[in-house]
Amino acid sequence: MVADPTFPMYLQEAVSQSLDALIKGKVPDAVTVSSNYFGGAGTLYEKETVAIIECILDHDFTPDPTIKPKALKTLRVIAAAMELWGESDVQEFAEVSGDWTHKFKPEEVIQLLYAAGLERHRLDHLRHAGVRKIAVRNGADQAARDCQETIGRVFAIEEAPILPHGNPACRCSYAPVPSS
Numbered sequence: 001m002v003a004d005p006t007f008p009m010y011l012q013e014a015v016s017q018s019l020d021a022l023i024k025g026k027v028p029d030a031v032t033v034s035s036n037y038f039g040g041a042g043t044l045y046e047k048e049t050v051a052i053i054e055c056i057l058d059h060d061f062t063p064d065p066t067i068k069p070k071a072l073k074t075l076r077v078i079a080a081a082m083e084l085w086g087e088s089d090v091q092e093f094a095e096v097s098g099d100w101t102h103k104f105k106p107e108e109v110i111q112l113l114y115a116a117g118l119e120r121h122r123l124d125h126l127r128h129a130g131v132r133k134i135a136v137r138n139g140a141d142q143a144a145r146d147c148q149e150t151i152g153r154v155f156a157i158e159e160a161p162i163l164p165h166g167n168p169a170c171r172c173s174y175a176p177v178p179s180s
Helices: 011-023 027-038 045-058 069-085 106-128
Strands: 133-138 154-156 172-176
Antiparallel strands (some): 133 154, 133 172
């Protein structure tokens, strides 16, 4: 259910409504709730936000194959909510505690899922703009070990490696390579 834009909404209520919409796969409704809360309903930003969130939710990146699909789906929803609400702290949306025996902490998995969705969205934009080759760049002072073999390499856009590299320290992103 999308909130009435004329009724003032409290943040907790708005976040709850948007999470409910994300869980149900109603991304435009989730974006509308956020936009109504921030007073930006009907802006062009909403369409772009829907596209980004869909990339986060639909990306097939899995940082740890031992995480069950149901748990991974929940973590993707939290990653999408981070984009929706402009928050980088997972604790703003969910308590991620309990028994966890996977390679990375839940917060790290969420950050990786978030980054993977953003990079897929960037790659989609580059492809749509006609870019045929990309390079992998790194924004960190020191690249993670998993990143070192791809930094600076040029790939056909169809052969671009999935980013991030499956390491919470990865700060790699795609950059267009000018056609020669």
